[in-house]
Amino acid sequence: ETGVTQTPRHLVMGMTNKKSLKCEQHLGHNAMYWYKQSAKKPLELMFVYNFKEQTENNSVPSRFSPECPNSSHLFLHLHTLQPEDSALYLCASRLGEGNQPQHFGDGTRLSIL
Amino acid sequence: GENVEQHPSTLSVQEGDSAVIKCTYSDSASNYFPWYKQELGKGPQLIIDIRSNVGEKKDQRIAVTLNKTAKHFSLHITETQPEDSAVYFCAANNNNDMRFGAGTRLTVKP
Numbered sequence: 001e002t003g004v005t006q007t008p009r010h011l012v013m014g015m016t017n018k019k020s021l022k023c024e025q026h027l028g029h030n031a032m033y034w035y036k037q038s039a040k041k042p043l044e045l046m047f048v049y050n051f052k053e054q055t056e057n058n059s060v061p062s063r064f065s066p067e068c069p070n071s072s073h074l075f076l077h078l079h080t081l082q083p084e085d086s087a088l089y090l091c092a093s094r095l096g097e098g099n100q101p102q103h104f105g106d107g108t109r110l111s112i113l
Numbered sequence: 114g115e116n117v118e119q120h121p122s123t124l125s126v127q128e129g130d131s132a133v134i135k136c137t138y139s140d141s142a143s144n145y146f147p148w149y150k151q152e153l154g155k156g157p158q159l160i161i162d163i164r165s166n167v168g169e170k171k172d173q174r175i176a177v178t179l180n181k182t183a184k185h186f187s188l189h190i191t192e193t194q195p196e197d198s199a200v201y202f203c204a205a206n207n208n209n210d211m212r213f214g215a216g217t218r219l220t221v222k223p
Contacts, residue, residue, distance in 0.1 A: 004156070031209070042117075043157075043202070043213040050209075090156050097209055099145035099164055104156035 003027045006091050006105035014113050015081060021108045023074040023091030030095065032074040033102060034066060037088040049074060050097075078110075086112045115140040117205050119214025127222050132193050134217045136203035137185045145206040146179060146186050151216075152199045160201075161188070193221045 004025045013019050023032065034046040048056035049068040063085075065077040074091055088109050092102040116139040126132050136146075144165035149157035163170045163177045163186065170177050174193075179186040186205075190197055198221045203214040 006156075040122075040215070042215045048209070055209075092156075099206060101147045101159045101162055102211060104149075104158070106154070106156045 004091055004093055004103050004105035006089075006108050008108055009106065010109045010111075012111045012113060013078070013081065015083075017081075018077070018079040020078065021076040021089055021091075021110075023076075023093075023105055025072055025091075025093040025103070025105075027093060027103060028095065029093035029103070030071050031093060031097075032068060032071070033092040033094070034074065034076055035090040035092065037090055037107070043090070047076075081110075081112045083112050086110055115143055115205055115207060115210060115212040117203060117212045117214045119203050119217060121217060122215065123218045123220075125220045125222065126193055128193060128195060130193055132190045132197070132219055132221075134188045134201055134203070134219070135185060136187070136205070136214050137183075138205040138212075139184065140205065140207055141181075141184065143205040143207045146177070147204050147206070147211075148177060148188050149202040149204065149213075150199045151202065157202055190219075193219075195221050195223050197221050 007022045032049045036044040045058050046060045047066040052068050067075040088107040090107045091105045094102045119136045147162035150160045151157040163179050174191045176189040200216045200218050202216050
């Protein structure tokens with residue numbers, strides 16, 4: 001039990017589909033993150049939210065659209081994705097600012113056909 | 114911005130031997146260094162961390178050392194066991210900016 005829950009765990013979609021990834025944490029954390037993890041590459045930070053406000057968008061294409069309705073929930077809306085978007089998408093949360101660890105969910109394995 | 118390099122990318126050891134993974138960072142303002150273990154089908158899990166005001170920290174078979182002058186830090190696993198097999202990530206943090214290494218795939222052979 002990581003404290004950070006991601007759904008679905010696996011998702012296969014066509015390039016014209018629209019889907020959403022969900023992340024939920026009940027750790028009382030106020031910062032939430034989306035990362036992309038591809039084989040043999042470092043973790044790529046996509047978006048950062050602090051107290052529901054987006055504080056970082058790391059040059060992510062507009063076909064990825066994040067939403068943070070409250071401090072416990074984070075979504076990643078997907079539309080017209082490309083095959084190179086196939087990867088493991090990880091959500092993380094953190095308490096406060098400064099030197100605190102991020103807590104990761106188990107990710108959503110996304111495959112684009 | 115911060116740049117974290119991690120070596121080696123793969124490491125294979127015999128059960129009972131020690132394993133060492135090394136990371137370097139570029140931003141001298143970084144002051145928090147967590148290590149994560151990622152098993153197959155799971156997300157990264159924090160296993161140990163160190164702050165810049167200490168040079169070494171140990172938790173059972175796992176230890177981390179930090180050399181701020183040289184800007185490098187290392188993970189040491191002693192008496193390795195097959196269940197230590199996983200991908201390990203180092204990270205360097207400066208306030209809200211955390212950067213990760215590319216990972217080391219550790220295989221412990223029984």
